[in-house]
Amino acid sequence: MINPSHSIYLLNSKVKMSLVILSLCMLSLLVAVWTETNADEAAGDHRPLACHIMGNIGGVIDYRYSRVGKEQKVAMEMAVEDFARSSCSKQLVLQLEDSRGDSARAASSTVELIDSKQVRALIGTMSAQETGPLSRVAKNIKYLPIISLTSPAITPPSIAHQLPHFFQFSDHITFHIQCIAAIVGQFKWRKVTVIYESKNGFSAYSGILTLLSDTLKAVNTDIEYHLTFPSLPSLSNVEAFIEQELVNMRSRSNRVFVVVISSLEMAVLLFEKAKQLGMMEKGYVWIVTDEIASFLDSCDSSVVNNMQGVIGFRTGFERSSKPFKRFRSRFRSKYRSEYPEEEEHCNPSIFALRAYDATWAIAQAMKNSPEKISSKDLSKAISSSRFRGVSGAIRFKNNVLRKMPSFQIINVVGNSYRELAVWSPDFGFLKSLEKHDGVNSSSSFEEWGPVHWPGGKGSVPRGWVISETDIPLKIGVPAMGAFHEFVKVSLDEANNKTCVTGFSINVFEATLKRLPYNLPYVFVPFNGSYDKMVEQVYDKGLDAAVGDFSIEPGRFQYAEFSQPYIDSRLVMTVPAKSAKSNITWMLKTFTKKLWLLMVAMHMFIGCLVWILERGNNTEFEGIGGMLWFSVTVIFHAHGQPLRNNLSRVMVAPWLFVILIVTASFTADLSSRMTVSRLEPSVLDIDTLLKTNAPVGCNGNSFVVRYLTNVLHFKPENIRKFYSENDYLEAFETGHIKAAFFVEPHAKIFLGKYCKRFTQAKSTFQLGGFGFVFPKGSPLVFDMSEAILKVIESGEMRQMEEILSFPNCSSDALRDNSSLDLEPFAGLFILSGSVSAFGFLVAILRTGKNLQILSYIQEALTKRRIWRWASIHLSRENSTIPKTKDQVQASTSVELANFAR
Incomplete structure (x- = not known):
């Protein structure tokens, strides 16, 4: 008998087994379909299993020799696969052609894709200069949507009008040049050497050097020399060519090298040879752009070791976003499978991200358009694309990416690099990419830590040196100077050589000692005017000019001047x-204000003493007595001493004032009468x-x-x-x-x-005296800085002693002004304060006795004071001599009459 539970168990087992077999069959069928589909695509049959073909996308890139091309190929294939997976109703097919870094091959491949493959749109590294001539040969190119991945974007306005459907999927060269100028200006280098590789039609746009030169002039920098490297495939012996060019560059004085345009492969050879020739040592400066700096994550350790101390900038993007992290993971896997020899270095760069987004932009435009859309309408659909790609926001303006770029400034150190700052056209240098506020922004690299320069850490390289093989500078000196104290040219007959001495020469030699490098020179006497000598510097007849040259505007059109070393x-x-001093009237010794103040003070103090002494001196009664007493009391003309203590207190400070004023009067009068x-x-x-x-x-x-x-x-x-x-x-x-x-x-x-x-x-x-140098000479800045050091050290003051004459001062004029109140103000304040105090006491003492006040009022009302004064003066001027008793008697009578 069968157990029911056992029967149910057997039934369940059979069902499970059936389900497993069915699942395996379905999986086998799906694998077969996927294999058949891939086999059909590999054979050229583009018919998908459940999707009909919408169109072809062409691609012309260098994916055999170029690291950029390899990354772009992998990224474009990923974009097509991802689009097919997300939208199976419409599928695209990618047709790639290898340009092998040859412009002619790229052009022929472009024509073949358009004519034979009938691509609807084209992606590649061809520039506008290369595509423009093709539009006259193949008319279909003129209307075909073309997305250029060339970096940086170089599209002259004239060519842009010829190719209305040409899109630039990279930052314009203008932003790269502005970033270069910002870095050079930050460190104040005055001369640079520009290096670029002639590839992708770059040499056809000669205006790039003009644009770079104009931008550098805004930061007071000039291009001293520029070097063009042909593309790698065109050179039979690349290493020998690079070595020879570097030797020529090393023989020049400039030490700041800017690699504007270069492939990674060329840069690897360039820095390898530069290190071998000692051009990666102390004193050198190397600046690289996006095409090199963006691949430092993917470079071998030996390449990074050759680039120690290099400063570069690369396009910034959100490296911490989830879409980028997913893309990077899939990209690394696919890149390893296609290029196993580069398995250790397979991180995607900005060029891979843009290739992916460019392919996606075309696919999305085709998806949202009818099947038989024209090239013109497809271009409009691409230009109106708006989406968030792995490289950032994608949006076009005038067929160029609308997004304003930002660049990360990096410094190669050790086995990797260090991020120094971020630069953007709107905000300049910033500490980070996310924040632009005023607190976070900065204009100095010093806030981000020391920069590792070639040869190790240290101060900022000067960027300009005098090598041992350089010819000594010809320094012109004026041979016909009017004052030999500044420059004197003489002949040393014993040694048969010309000697140049003087204050200006001493300053020049002291300045040279403070330069961080040796400056060989020779003095060349010039028999001509100073303006002619400045013109000789302009015409390269002289390398510089030293002497008593005045800095004035008319000379700036020919030369530049150092910091003035003397005002x-x-x-x-x-x-x-x-x-001759006018001493007819001695009154000019004092000012009118001082004379009036002395008279007023004297009369005031005399009146106060009269009030206090009136009770003890009955002979000075009345107004006349008061006035006469005020004149004579200070000098005790009446022969009687002061008896009131308060009177003595008031008179003592005034006598001190009189003593000081009298001594000053005597000294000034003597000076006026004797000094010439x-x-x-x-x-x-x-x-x-x-x-x-x-x-x-x-x-x-x-x-x-x-x-x-x-x-x-x-x-x-x-x-x-x-x-x-x-x-x-x-x-x-x-x-x-x-x-x-x-x-x-x-x-x-x-x-x-x-x-x-x-x-x-x-x-x-x-403007003062300065040294003359050619326009744009880096010596101007260095010599100006050295002159300031000489001035601050006090050495300039010591050298100026040869210009002074202590025994004969040039300032022979004296001040003819009279003595004013200011030197005696304190004395007058002291005496006046004491007198005011005495006056207050006198008022308090005599306030109850109104007889005196009534008498003064009555006397003034009668106005008889003038009569007394006239009689007294007539008596004083009389020629008849009088005895003392007669004078006193007549005075008493006059006072009695006046009182009546």
């Missing part, structure tokens, strides 16, 4: 005349202009031009001289009435002849 003004020098003064014979320039007076100046300097153009002297009134002795003779004969010198020269002249000449009030500010 300067235009000084008017005239003969001096003796000025010199005054300018001509006070100002207006006097010279009004009288058409002849003036003199240095005929070799710019002063002639300054007097004519700025001060408006008539040319016939200007006399030119070439030595200081000529000025003396001209002044003595009356040939000139004044001479104009730059201030350093005026100090020399007046220092020697201060008793005969003096400086007028008219002066005009100038």
